Amino acid sequence: MEKAKTSNEAEQAKDYLMILGRIADELSKVERVPRYTNGERENDVEHSYLLALSATEIAKDYFPELDSGLVTQFCLVHDLTEVYAGDTSTLNISDENLVKKQLSEQEAFEKLSKELPPYTLELLIRYEAQIEPEARFVRYIDKIMPGIINIVGKDVSTFLEDGNINGLEKFDKVIKDNQQRLQNMFPELPFITELMFIVEYELRKTFFKVD
Numbered sequence: 001m002e003k004a005k006t007s008n009e010a011e012q013a014k015d016y017l018m019i020l021g022r023i024a025d026e027l028s029k030v031e032r033v034p035r036y037t038n039g040e041r042e043n044d045v046e047h048s049y050l051l052a053l054s055a056t057e058i059a060k061d062y063f064p065e066l067d068s069g070l071v072t073q074f075c076l077v078h079d080l081t082e083v084y085a086g087d088t089s090t091l092n093i094s095d096e097n098l099v100k101k102q103l104s105e106q107e108a109f110e111k112l113s114k115e116l117p118p119y120t121l122e123l124l125i126r127y128e129a130q131i132e133p134e135a136r137f138v139r140y141i142d143k144i145m146p147g148i149i150n151i152v153g154k155d156v157s158t159f160l161e162d163g164n165i166n167g168l169e170k171f172d173k174v175i176k177d178n179q180q181r182l183q184n185m186f187p188e189l190p191f192i193t194e195l196m197f198i199v200e201y202e203l204r205k206t207f208f209k210v211d
Helices: 007-027 044-062 068-077 095-112 118-129 133-153 157-162 168-185 190-208
Strands: 031-035 041-043
Touching: 007 044, 031 133, 031 157, 041 044, 044 068, 044 133, 044 190, 068 118, 068 133, 095 118, 118 133, 133 157, 133 168, 133 190, 168 190
Parallel strands: none
Antiparallel strands: 031 041
16 A cells, blocks of 8 residues: 655655656757768667667566666666766767766766756766666667667768768778777676677678678
């Protein structure tokens, strides 16, 4: 039987919903690099939804030791700092711009921490700590998602315009560097590394018509 709630608690719950509604509205305005088949860029709400679907499926099918419900929850909060920091692609990013991205996201986190409802804030803190295996799993799957949208959208401008990757040789170098960096970051997830290789091979075939 449901525990009796007070009017004050209902009012507080309404406030939580209003805050989360505003956050979702702002997050939907954050454009990402990948484009859909209609040429429009993916936004952060769409991305978080796709990541939640994808990471939960992969966790449930291939990583039964993970809490798939927690995986889903981490997906929903993983990019909340971009409400204030915006999205910055890390593909072909310079060291200087990577530092700027990290500082911007830290400032955004500090601002958000004063606004988010308690459980959502707890999830974000846990995700950002990158200690729990579910949090690390989500972060690695997240790195694969732009490739999926690029393949689905079949829009090479992601590489030509946004990544300054204007040929197969440059593509191969950037992808190889990116793969090595991520392998070093997530040595405990070789299956996801293999999955990333396969997705990037599909990217290569899709945009450069080579095997």
